[in-house]
Amino acid sequence: xxxxxxxxxxxxxxxxxxxxxxxxxxxxxxxxxxxxxxxxxxxxxxxxxxxxxxxxxxxxxxxxxxxxxxxxxxxxxxxxxxxxxxxxxxxxxxxxxxxxxxxxxxxxxxxxxxxxxxxxxxxxxxxxxxxxxxxxxxxxxxxxxxxxxxxxxxxxxxxxxxxxxxxxxxxxxxxxxxxxxxxxxxxxxxxxxxxxxxxxxxxxxxxxxxxxxxxxxxxxxxxxxxxxxxxxxxxxxxxxxxxxxxxxxxxxxxxxxxxxxxxxxxxxxxxxxxxxxxxxxxxxxxxxxxxxxxxxxxxxxxxxxxxxxxxxxxxxxxxxxxxxxxxxxxxxxxxxxxxxxxxxxxxxxxxxxxxxxxxxxxxxxxxxxxxxxxxxxxxxxxxxxxxxxxxxxxxxxxxxxxxxxxxxxxxxxxxxxxxxxxxxxxxxxxxxxxxxxxxxxxxxxxxxxxxxxxxxxxxxxxxxxxxxxxxxxxxxxxxxxxxxxxxxxxxxxxxxxxxxxxxxxxxxxxxxxxxxxxxxxxxxxxxxxxxxxxxxxxxxxxxxxxxxxxxxxxxxxxxxxxxxxxxxxxxxxxxx
Amino acid sequence: xxxxxxxxxxxxxxxxxxxxxxxxxxxxxxxxxxxxxxxxxxxxxxxxxxxxxxxxxxxxxxxxxxxxxxxxxxxxxxxxxxxxxxxxxxxxxxxxxxxxxxxxxxxxxxxxxxxxxxxxxxxxxxxxxxxxxxxxxxxxxxxxxxxxxxxxxxxxxxxxxxxxxxxxxxxxxxxxxxxxxxxxxxxxxxxxxxxxxxxxxxxxxxxxxxxxxxxxxxxxxxxxxxxxxxxxxxxxxxxxxxxxxxxxxxxxxxxxxxxxxxxxxxxxxxxxxxxxx
Numbered sequence: 001x002x003x004x005x006x007x008x009x010x011x012x013x014x015x016x017x018x019x020x021x022x023x024x025x026x027x028x029x030x031x032x033x034x035x036x037x038x039x040x041x042x043x044x045x046x047x048x049x050x051x052x053x054x055x056x057x058x059x060x061x062x063x064x065x066x067x068x069x070x071x072x073x074x075x076x077x078x079x080x081x082x083x084x085x086x087x088x089x090x091x092x093x094x095x096x097x098x099x100x101x102x103x104x105x106x107x108x109x110x111x112x113x114x115x116x117x118x119x120x121x122x123x124x125x126x127x128x129x130x131x132x133x134x135x136x137x138x139x140x141x142x143x144x145x146x147x148x149x150x151x152x153x154x155x156x157x158x159x160x161x162x163x164x165x166x167x168x169x170x171x172x173x174x175x176x177x178x179x180x181x182x183x184x185x186x187x188x189x190x191x192x193x194x195x196x197x198x199x200x201x202x203x204x205x206x207x208x209x210x211x212x213x214x215x216x217x218x219x220x221x222x223x224x225x226x227x228x229x230x231x232x233x234x235x236x237x238x239x240x241x242x243x244x245x246x247x248x249x250x251x252x253x254x255x256x257x258x259x260x261x262x263x264x265x266x267x268x269x270x271x272x273x274x275x276x277x278x279x280x281x282x283x284x285x286x287x288x289x290x291x292x293x294x295x296x297x298x299x300x301x302x303x304x305x306x307x308x309x310x311x312x313x314x315x316x317x318x319x320x321x322x323x324x325x326x327x328x329x330x331x332x333x334x335x336x337x338x339x340x341x342x343x344x345x346x347x348x349x350x351x352x353x354x355x356x357x358x359x360x361x362x363x364x365x366x367x368x369x370x371x372x373x374x375x376x377x378x379x380x381x382x383x384x385x386x387x388x389x390x391x392x393x394x395x396x397x398x399x400x401x402x403x404x405x406x407x408x409x410x411x412x413x414x415x416x417x418x419x420x421x422x423x424x425x426x427x428x429x430x431x432x433x434x435x436x437x438x439x440x441x442x443x444x445x446x447x448x449x450x451x452x453x454x455x456x457x458x459x460x461x462x463x464x465x466x467x468x469x470x471x472x473x474x475x476x477x478x479x480x481x482x483x484x485x486x487x488x489x490x491x492x493x494x495x496x497x498x499x500x501x502x503x504x505x506x507x508x509x510x511x512x513x514x515x516x517x518x519x520x521x522x523x524x525x526x527x528x529x530x531x532x533x534x535x536x537x538x539x540x541x542x543x544x545x546x547x548x549x550x551x552x553x554x555x556x557x558x559x560x561x562x563x564x565x566x567x568x569x570x571x572x573x574x575x576x
Numbered sequence: 577x578x579x580x581x582x583x584x585x586x587x588x589x590x591x592x593x594x595x596x597x598x599x600x601x602x603x604x605x606x607x608x609x610x611x612x613x614x615x616x617x618x619x620x621x622x623x624x625x626x627x628x629x630x631x632x633x634x635x636x637x638x639x640x641x642x643x644x645x646x647x648x649x650x651x652x653x654x655x656x657x658x659x660x661x662x663x664x665x666x667x668x669x670x671x672x673x674x675x676x677x678x679x680x681x682x683x684x685x686x687x688x689x690x691x692x693x694x695x696x697x698x699x700x701x702x703x704x705x706x707x708x709x710x711x712x713x714x715x716x717x718x719x720x721x722x723x724x725x726x727x728x729x730x731x732x733x734x735x736x737x738x739x740x741x742x743x744x745x746x747x748x749x750x751x752x753x754x755x756x757x758x759x760x761x762x763x764x765x766x767x768x769x770x771x772x773x774x775x776x777x778x779x780x781x782x783x784x785x786x787x788x789x790x791x792x793x794x795x796x797x798x799x800x801x802x803x804x805x806x807x808x809x810x811x812x813x814x815x816x817x818x819x820x821x822x823x824x825x826x827x828x829x830x831x832x833x834x835x836x837x838x839x840x841x842x843x844x845x846x847x848x849x850x851x852x853x
Binding site: 032035036159162200201202203204205209213216217221222224241243244245246247248249250252253254256257258260261262263264265266267268269270272286287289290294377380383416417418419420421422423424425426427428434435436 | 592594621622623624626627628631636638639642643644645646647648649651652654655656657658659660661662663664666667684685687688835836837838839840841842844845847848851852853
């Protein structure tokens with residue numbers, strides 16, 4: 001490995017193997033060991049569509065600073081075997097500085113890999129593993145890669161102990177011994193330096209678990225959901241933790257049911273949530289309108305995947321923006337937010353609960369497969385306190401109006417059990433007293449009220465992340481934010497200093513005044529997002545009269561954005 | 577509305593005063609009456625009752641009651657009621673609607689509500705027709721019923737709700753007739769009291785689009801057999817009866833759905849610990 005790779009600020013590794021080879025487990029241990037050794041990192045799982053026996057890859061990037069996206073190229077590609085490698089490794093990039101580690105007993109390195117001209121190293125993983133009772137090739141690979149990353153044996157041992165401790169001492173020792181063997185074979189390959197100080201205060205968290213944590217912090221105590229890739233982990237993480245917190249999760253028969261269960265629970269006064277992905281969101285759309293009309297607080301987590309229809313379930317895309325923003329029939333004001341990184345899933349989801357409870361409206365959170373299923377090493381994510389309280393009815397008198405016309409559009413809500421507050425929440429248009437009404441004045445005043453409470457709410461500084469004050473504005477949203485941030489950091493100083501990054505966390509309602517203020521003094525803007533039709537770009541043009549030349553750069557999934565792709569686009573645009 | 581509910585209310589105290597949209601002579605008036613009598617007999621404070629419905633003539637019932645209510649979207653009453661009861665086990669939750677709402681667009685939810693066995697009572701006012709859209713065949717309509725949308729009849733077998741409820745695991749299955757408000761009241765009281773998912777089909781004539789159903793008054797008769805706790809026996813009976821047996825046909829003792837919102841055993845701040853590397 002050359003000096004160039006050794007001096008780089010991050011180390012990118014792919015760990016490949018057929019299903020059952022344990023590459024994901026080894027990848028997670030490597031990430032955890034690196035964290036214990038004082039590094040930051042990110043790991044993305046790439047898996048084939050097969051349930052078992054398919055190929056899988058762990059894409060890992062380690063660094064001295066927080067890592068929030070993958071790099072363009074790989075420093076090390078280690079394959080326990082090469083079965084179906086082409087299918088999963090189609091979007092990886094190697095070069096002559098890259099090292100490919102292969103087991104000589106396995107098949108030849110595929111031509112698509114050797115075509116990059118990387119250095120090839122042999123590591124007899126199966127043979128070494130066989131030297132140890134209970135040893136496995138993936139643990140040999142773990143030790144080898146940890147050594148390449150400069151991660152101490154102690155950190156590896158601790159990571160193994162933590163992950164496998166439940167399997168007993170023998171299993172732990174076998175893995176530790178196998179990792180040692182791998183480590184011993186990599187002595188002359190060390191290409192990265194980990195601080196190796198004692199550092200066990202950091203977190204390892206995925207976007208989907210971070211979303212669950214944000215929901216718990218926000219006060220969600222009821223969830224309903226139907227399994228769907230790539231959102232299922234949100235539900236699976238929440239289920240036992242909701243129980244511990246005095247709440248519960250109900251598995252529904254379909255997404256129509258899960259959304260309505262959440263509406264029912266929230267009507268009962270319990271902050272409620274559902275989590276899904278594109279096809280499920282489509283099924284839920286009618287009842288999101290019900291939550292708008294009946295004014296029921298509700299959080300809908302949508303972990304986006306490539307669409308339309310079933311699309312590419314295990315791959316990422318930011319293409320549900322239109323469905324989330326425009327999907328509901330009728331005039332249906334609601335809120336759409338998007339987390340800007342894996343760790344921001346905590347904050348944005350917690351904020352979503354706060355917004356839903358405060359406005360008595362549905363809030364859609366647009367996460368995606370990239371950040372949802374990525375694991376990162378991060379500093380502990382601090383808790384932020386919102387008041388997150390519903391405006392409940394008090395002093396209910398004879399003339400109580402559930403849908404009273406109020407200045408801020410939010411009407412005090414009675415909960416079942418409150419004497420005198422009885423009303424029927426209705427999908428029909430209604431009067432302030434919640435009586436069904438087809439009268440023009442009732443329709444207009446309720447439409448106005450429901451629009452006002454969303455439009456006039458004080459979203460504060462949370463509506464967007466704004467970095468820099470240059471005259472060239474890069475506007476992006478959601479998971480693309482982290483990649484754009486790194487891309488900007490790589491630009492030459494003279495361009496970098498001219499860039500201003502704006503990433504709205506609040507997508508709906510549009511914030512034309514705030515956006516206009518945010519671009520003050522700028523001359524041009526480039527909108528970057530990951531879909532095929534520039535969905536957010538067109539929304540931005542429709543709702544914001546920006547005094548700028550606005551251009552767009554967008555492409556669909558399934559591959560995640562890499563920094564160079566965005567850096568190139570920004571550079572070319574900046575030179576126009 | 578009184579701020580403090582008295583312990584004992586009359587049936588009329590459970591009426592909101594909103595005038596129903598139903599046609600004069602509609603069977604749903606009697607179901608409404610029976611429902612108020614049933615909750616009055618059970619002495620349930622109106623604020624502790626929630627009536628959840630979907631869309632259709634009969635689904636208008638929550639607004640006519642002085643209880644908490646939810647008139648949701650077409651076909652989704654059962655999941656909404658399920659979420660409410662799981663979140664608020666202290667409430668008495670009654671789900672109500674028609675045959676189109678419950679057996680067609682919401683059919684899948686019926687299967688899973690029976691199976692889940694959450695402690696709610698589901699009242700279906702069955703008139704074998706879509707009334708609100710003016711006379712299309714529903715899942716319980718006979719195959720030869722002539723209509724504009726299906727001239728000469730839909731030509732497909734009607735759905736058998738009680739058998740399906742039994743097969744899906746409902747814990748209480750009964751058939752009532754709206755024209756017998758006292759009998760219906762009794763069945764509803766029994767259904768609400770019975771733990772788990774109680775399913776009550778109420779034959780409720782549509783005088784406008786099914787004037788032939790006026791004959792139901794002559795056709796109905798008390799079920800000639802005792803209530804059974806054997807689901808297979810109950811299923812065989814309802815499969816082979818004339819569709820007009822009235823009474824509680826099955827009472828099971830399956831454990832009701834156990835999960836519900838309750839007490840915290842762990843502070844949410846503890847969650848942070850599990851993310852430490």
